[in-house]
Amino acid sequence: MNKSTILTGDRTTGPLHIGHYAGSLANRLRYQDSHEQFLLLADIQALTDNAHDPEKVRRSVVEVALDYLAVGIDPARTTICLQSHLPALAELSMLYLNFVTVARLERNPTIKDEIRMRGFGRDIPAGFLCYPAAQAADITAFKASIVPVGEDQAPLIEQTNEIVRRINATAGSVVLPEARAIIPKAGRLPGIDGKAKMSKSGGNAIALSASSEQIRSSVKAMFTDPHHLRVEDPGRVEGNVVFTYLDAFDPDQDELAELKAQYQRGGLGDGKIKARLEAILQELIAPIRQRRAQLAEDRGYILEVIKEGTAQARERTEATKRDVVNALGLFQL
Ligand code: ATP
Ligand code: MG
Structure with a gap:
């Protein structure tokens, strides 16, 4: 065939x-x-x-x-x-x-x-x-x-x-x-500013070749819920870029659903969800970056x-x- x-x-x-x-x-x-x-x-x-x-x-x-x-x-x-x-x-x-x-x-x-x-x-x-x-x-x-x-x-x-x-x-x-x-x-996928779609030309992207420092600072700068000021405040997951990325990349979607519920109730800080996302992205990108560096030598x-x-x-x-x-x-x- x-x-x-x-x-x-x-x-x-x-x-x-x-x-x-x-x-x-x-x-x-x-x-x-x-x-x-x-x-x-x-x-x-x-x-x-x-x-x-x-x-x-x-x-x-x-x-x-x-x-x-x-x-x-x-x-x-x-x-x-x-x-x-x-x-x-x-x-x-x-x-x-x-x-x-x-x-x-x-x-x-x-x-x-x-x-x-x-x-x-x-x-x-x-x-x-x-x-x-x-x-x-x-x-x-x-x-x-x-x-x-x-x-x-x-x-x-x-x-x-x-x-x-x-x-x-x-x-x-x-x-x-x-x-x-x-x-x-x-x-x-939206850009890290949460406004337009992530694009090469938009200055809002995390490259597949990003260094671990670049990944850290991109996640740190990421748009969440501007009204979620204190950990105990209820937060929004819709339009919250960190959760949008977790939806796309988190391998444990059940645990993610629990975290979302906790965030919406109040009691989960942005720092925690950002740390989770950063760890996932570091793990996704590290082997790609490594293979890329090897290939680039030839x-x-x-x-x-x-x-x-x-x-x-x-x-x-x-x-x-x-x-x-x-x-x-x-x-x-
Ligand atoms: P440029 O800013 O130069 O237009 P780009 O980042 O939009 O670059 P393209 O080369 O235009 O990338 O798109 C290549 C492919 O990747 C297309 O199929 C496009 O739909 C897909 N793509 C690009 N950006 C995203 C995104 N943020 N989320 C999902 N798919 C995307
Ligand atoms: Mg394009």
């Missing part, structure tokens, strides 16, 4: 954080054996809002690849590839832009949110507005039918499928499969993994491009 294909990836805008772990990496580890899996280092998509800082985008390619390997992504089972070295993705993007309207791109809820978060106003880079079409190219070029992502990405998968249906209708045959998002129940190996994966991905994506061009009946020389 053919395994179904998964495509996901990350923008190369900085090292990955614990939001990625909860939101996407854990799922990717789970699917390594049961599916054919490609991970895209999305450096071209990273440029859509970082054109002023290509150096950061370049540097982050190896950082993200290191994070993949450090959490246990195995290059023998998962293909890691680099977007800027897959020309078929750019060619498909140009084709797909003719199958989507500017109005539809502007209405996309993810794009609307991200434009607001980045404060673009009217000065939206054209590449940014159009990145949903490029993401459709990424997904379909691998003929992926499953995309494990954070919940912020769901509208982008919907947009991909609209483009796929238009292309299939124009071609008069099913040249591209539709894709299904797999979204973890935990939803998206840059040649990391480059080899990316090169080999990209060569495999090139074959796959070129074949899809030929399929689409043929199915649409463009001129052949």
Whole structure:
């Protein structure tokens, strides 16, 4: 039986954080054996809002690849590839832009949110507005039918499928499969300030490569319940970032439920819950940090993994491009 294909990836805008772990990496580890899996280092998509800082985008390619390997992504089972070295993705993007309207791109809820978060106003880079079409190219070029992502990405998968249906209708045959998002129940992890979602660019993240001192100070600075002033006061667990993180990472959810009840009644201090969270995060991150440091010593190996994966991905994506061009009946020389 053919395994179904998964495509996901990350923008190369900085090292990955614990939001990625909860939101996407854990799922990717789970699917390594049961599916054919490609991970895209999305450096071209990273440029859509970082054109002023290509150096950061370049540097982050190896950082993200290191994070993949450090959490246990195995290059023998998962293909890691680099977007800027897959020309078929750019060619498909140009084709797909003719199958989507500017109005539809502007209405996309993810794009609307991200434009607001980045404060673009009217000065939206054209590449940014159009990145949903490029993401459709990424997904379909691998003929992926499953995309494990954070919940912020769901509208982008919907947009991909609209483009796929238009292309299939124009071609008069099913040249591209539709894709299904797999979204973890935990939803998206907020940043340590409790305001926006944790993101690489937001300065509110705990990196998977964080030092134990960084973990300690991030947990210390974490937003709890501003009205929970004395230990004996009743506290709120909703919107309390420490409990949100415990929900995502605490291996003992029964004990956590008891602690929540105690916190709500009064009599449990922020110091105690922060100490519990810190211990859990230290334990989660320490082995990742250690493996990452080891891997970082052999840059040649990391480059080899990316090169080999990209060569495999090139074959796959070129074949899809030929399929689409043929199915649409463009001129052949
Ligand atoms: P940037 O700030 O550059 O946009 P990011 O932290 O948002 O970076 P992306 O590379 O945009 O990370 O996202 C990669 C994947 O990780 C996506 O599937 C996204 O849904 C998921 N993801 C990102 N942040 C979170 C989060 N805080 N919680 C859960 N999933 C997340
Ligand atoms: Mg993002």
